[in-house]
Amino acid sequence: MNEIAIRIVAVLLTSLVIAFSAFLFIDYKITQDKLSTSFIATQNRIVDGVGVYLDDFINNNIRQVKIAADTIASEFGEVDNKEIVKVLKAFAKQGDYLEVYYGMEDGGFVSSAGVIPAPTKDSSYDPRKSLWYTGGKIKVGYSEPYRTRLNGESVVTFYAPIIKADKFIGVAGVDVRLDSVIKAMNKMGAGENSYSFISQKDSTMLMHPDAKNQGEHLPVMHTIMDKLDSGDIEKDGSVAYEYAGEVKEAVCRFVGDHGWLLCSSLKKSDKDAAISAPISTNTMIVVSFLILFIFVVFVFLFRLVLFRKSRGKI
Numbered sequence: 001m002n003e004i005a006i007r008i009v010a011v012l013l014t015s016l017v018i019a020f021s022a023f024l025f026i027d028y029k030i031t032q033d034k035l036s037t038s039f040i041a042t043q044n045r046i047v048d049g050v051g052v053y054l055d056d057f058i059n060n061n062i063r064q065v066k067i068a069a070d071t072i073a074s075e076f077g078e079v080d081n082k083e084i085v086k087v088l089k090a091f092a093k094q095g096d097y098l099e100v101y102y103g104m105e106d107g108g109f110v111s112s113a114g115v116i117p118a119p120t121k122d123s124s125y126d127p128r129k130s131l132w133y134t135g136g137k138i139k140v141g142y143s144e145p146y147r148t149r150l151n152g153e154s155v156v157t158f159y160a161p162i163i164k165a166d167k168f169i170g171v172a173g174v175d176v177r178l179d180s181v182i183k184a185m186n187k188m189g190a191g192e193n194s195y196s197f198i199s200q201k202d203s204t205m206l207m208h209p210d211a212k213n214q215g216e217h218l219p220v221m222h223t224i225m226d227k228l229d230s231g232d233i234e235k236d237g238s239v240a241y242e243y244a245g246e247v248k249e250a251v252c253r254f255v256g257d258h259g260w261l262l263c264s265s266l267k268k269s270d271k272d273a274a275i276s277a278p279i280s281t282n283t284m285i286v287v288s289f290l291i292l293f294i295f296v297v298f299v300f301l302f303r304l305v306l307f308r309k310s311r312g313k314i
Helices: 002-075 081-095 131-136 179-188 220-230 268-313
Strands: 099-104 109-111 114-116 154-164 167-177 194-199 205-207 239-243 246-255 260-267
Touching: 002 081, 002 099, 002 154, 002 167, 002 179, 002 194, 002 246, 002 260, 081 099, 081 109, 081 114, 131 154, 131 167, 167 179, 179 194, 179 205, 194 220, 220 239, 220 246, 220 260, 246 268, 260 268
Parallel strands: none
Antiparallel strands: 099 109, 099 167, 109 114, 154 167, 194 205, 194 260, 239 246, 246 260
């Protein structure tokens, strides 16, 4: 009878160990997937926040350059250029813009900094040849970021056509400083173990927490863009890539009219460590419970054997 009981308990214990092992494996996979999804969701929220801030920045300045164009149209032909310069200066001061200006079809240029007459053969500047002018003749928009020659400030030019009495007379431009905007986005894009960056299509870094990368070409951006274009992404929607000898994962999306790439990135090792920690804790709890249960069963079995032996002696 003792032998049969021992065999029954052994079978039960074996079945229990197998069942618990299966449970641990399934629980591990489910928990891993949930934590990975949660982790990526956090990265998506960071990208959403930075993206909304960038959209607001763009839309607000689109509105402002339209106001500038309408203001210039209302003053054009009514007052002389010196009076318009005063208006542009006030507009630039109110919006804290680097410069507000407009170019005309005859090549004249009026700015918050002063008036440049229509170009002659010896002139060095003709606004009609500028990208902001050619772009503004077609639609309201903005340029790629660039640095000014004077002091190296990072700037974006917003432009809009000037229309008066249904007639095109020129293009208005507003130069907007980017440094404070980039600083704010860097702060918003920083997570516990992650950081955000924005790249132009040619891999020039528009925003990066490492100041030395700002405005530089990073070839790894072509790798990330190629993977996004080809659909070579991870199961959780992130893009895996290698940079500075480390494997990283990034959640990315394209933003703006120029196809800028906004990403929130982190080391894969940091992500794996963050996911593994709670899984390891859960595993230890279940294993401890299993060991305790086996111990209780063995104690019960041992007492059962002693009891059978004591009855046999009687």
